[in-house]
Amino acid sequence: MARRQPEPSDTKTGPTGSFLPFRHRHLLGIAQLSPVEIVDLIDRAEAMIPVSRARKTLPGLAGKTQINLFFENSTRTQASFEIAGKRLGATVLNMAVRTSSLAKGETLVDTATTLNAMQPDAIVVRHGSSGAVELLSQKVECAVINAGDGSHEHPTQALLDALTIRRHFGRLNGLTVAICGDIANSRVARSNLVLLGAMQARTRVIAPKTLLPRGVEQMASEVFTDMRKGLKGADVVMMLRLQNERASGKLIPSVREYYRFYGLDAEKLAHANANALVMHPGPMNRGVEIDPAIADGPQSVITEQVEMGVAVRMAVLDALLGGEKE
C-alpha cells in the first residue's frame, strides 16, 4: 500500500490518525527500520507538531513512566525527551550518571538491572560507547530508546533532521544532502547517512581525510575533501560539531585552519543551491565549524530542528508505548 506523502502544510492528521503498528520493542537505530517504517515515524512526528505547538498535553502515555538515563551530558536532548514525554502525559524521571566516579560497564548492566526492577515503561539512554544501548536493551523488559551511543547511532536526531528537510522540500528522495565535519566520530552522521540512503536521497560527506572513517564510501553516495566541490548543487548542508580536542594537532592542526577549509561561511555556502538549508545538530561551535552570521541567517533551520526534535520524540514514545501495544 503506497503511503500518502504529507505536504509541509498538512498538519491535520491527528496523533490518533492511522499509522502502521510499530513492530519494534526498542528504537536502537535507524538501521533497524525499513523505509516504510521511517516514513511512518516521520508522518507520526508531523502529526505531533500541532500538539506540541499548542502546548497541549495528550493523555496517551498517562500512567507510564519514562526514565532518561544519560551517561553523557546532553542538556538539549535530555530536555527534548523530557518535554516530549510530559506532553504525552508520562511521568518522566531524569537520571544523570556521572561516569567519572563509576566504572562504566558495571554501571551500565547493574543500572539496567536495577532500573528494570522498578518497572519503567521506557528508558531513554545516551552512552559514550557504541553498542551500549543495545546491550542495555537486552537486560530490561521495557522499551529502550537510543538517545546516542558512542559513534554509532542517534536515531531521533536523524528522524528530526528528515522531518525538517521534508517540511521544506516536501520530499527526501532525490535531494542532495551534504554532511560536513567530523564524520569519523559522529553518530549523527551515521544515522543520517543510513536514513537518507534508505529514503533515496543523494548523500555526500565532506571532511578532511583525518576525520573520514575507513569505508565511508560504502555509507555515502559521494565523498569530498574539498568543501566547495562537495557543496556544489547541495539542497541541504548539515554541519557537525568539531570537538575541540580533535583540533589540537592530533587530527586537525588548528581551529583556524579547520575554519579556513571546512567552516561554513557565506562564500562556501554560495556553492550550494540558492535555497539550500543549513542545519546543525547542536551545540554549535560558532566560528569553528560555522560562521555565526550563517547560523543565524535566512537559510538556517537550526532552531526549527530543535522544535522538530520534540515532535519526533513524542512520535517515537507514542509509537513504542502508545495504545495498541498494550
Add this chain to the structure above:
Amino acid sequence: MPNRPLLIENARIIDPATNADFKGSILIEKGRIADIAEGAAPGVPEKARTIDAMGLIAAPGLIDMRVFTGEPGHEYRETIASAGEAAAAGGVTTILVMPDTLPVIDDGALVEFIARNAKANTGITVLPSAAITKGTEGSELTEFGLLLEAGAACLAEGRKSIQNSAVLRAAMTYAANFDALIVHQPAEASLVSDGVMNAGPLATFRGLKGIPGEAETIPLDRDLQLALMTGARYHAAQISTARAIELTRFYKARAAHVTVGASINNLCLNENDVGSYRTFFKLSPPLRHEDDRMALVEALKSGIVDVIHSDHDPQDSEGKRQPFADAATGAIGLETLLPAALRLVHSGDVDLMTVLRAMTARPAEILGLESGRIAKGAPADLCLFDMDYPWLVEEATIRSRSRNTTFENARMTGKAMLTIAGGKVVFMEEQQGA
C-alpha cells in the same frame, strides 16, 4: 598400576613429523612410546592394559603455544589445573603458558612456581614462558639465563608488545647468547590506539574504532629485520593479515630461524562474526577481513604459517558483559582448538597432515621438545580423535573456568576421545566408553 604397559590397538596412526599415516598399534611403557607397529602388535607384555581405538586417529598430543591462565593473580578466570583439564579434553598435552599474570613471570622463583604447580595439579605438560622485560613493561630485560635455568621454555611478552626497538634489539641479541627463543606479538601501540576491531567499513558502520593491519605489519617488519640482524630465534606469536604473510615469506627466504603462529580464531573466523557487538569476538589481533583469513589459510598450507594455537584467554563474564569498546579482549580455545582446526580439513581447504603438523611437530621443533611426534622413545603424549564426531559446544560442558568461547553453540565435527599424557590417560570422552 602407573608402570603397567598400555597398548593402543586398531588406531589410524598419523605422525606429521614423518608424514606417516597407517593403521597400527602403539605400545606405551614407563611414560614413553615403547613400540609402534603396523597392523596388530607383535609382542605384548604381560599385564598390559589394552585400549581398542576402534579406528580412531592417533596423533601426537597437541602442543598449544599460546595459553593464558589466571594463575597467579586471577584464579577465578582459570587456574593451571583447570587449564590442564580443558587442554586434556581438547587433546592438548602440552601448553606454553604466557607470563603476563599477576605478578608477571619475570623471576626464576615464579617460573619454578608455575612448573611445580603444574606438576602437582595437571597430568599434561605445562611449559612456563618468562617475560622478556621486567613486568612486561617493555624497558628492562629480565634475567634470561637464570629464567631459562629455572625452567622457562622461552621468553615471551604475552599480550604486550615491545614498542622500543632498541629494547627488542637488545633482547634478541642477548637471547641469541643462550640460543633462547623469543616469542613476541607485533603490535604498534600508537596505531592500535583505542581500536577495538578490524578497521574497515564494518567498524565504521558500527561506530567502533578500527585497528588497521599496519598496526601489525609495521612492527612485524621491524621484528623480522632485528631477527635477521641479531640471529636470534624469533617466533612472531600471531599474525592476522595478508600483508604480514608477504613480509614473513620475504624474511623466511633469508633467515631460517624465524617462525610465525596464527590463532585458530583468525583461521576460522572473520570480522563479520563480531556481528551485533558480540564481545566474545573481541580479540587481539582482531578478526580480520575474509581476504586476510583466506590468505592465512593459504599460508598454513604453504608452510609460511608454522603454528596454529588456541590463544586461550579466559575472561570472566563481568569483563565481557560490557559495551564492546569497554569489554575485555580474548577468548578461550583449548577445548575447541582441534575441532575448529578440523573445520579447515572438512572444508577441503587444508589436508589433515598439514593441520596436525602445525599443532604437533612444528611447535615441538620450535620449542625444542621431544614430544610432538609418534616415535620410539618419545614421550607418550597422544591424542586419539574421531574426525567425524558431531557435537555442539555448550556452555554447560566447558571445562575452563571461563565461558568466553568464540564457538558458543557452534556445531563441530570431530573431537578428542582419548588423551594420553606421559603414558597416562588424562581424558576420555564419556559417550564413547572404552
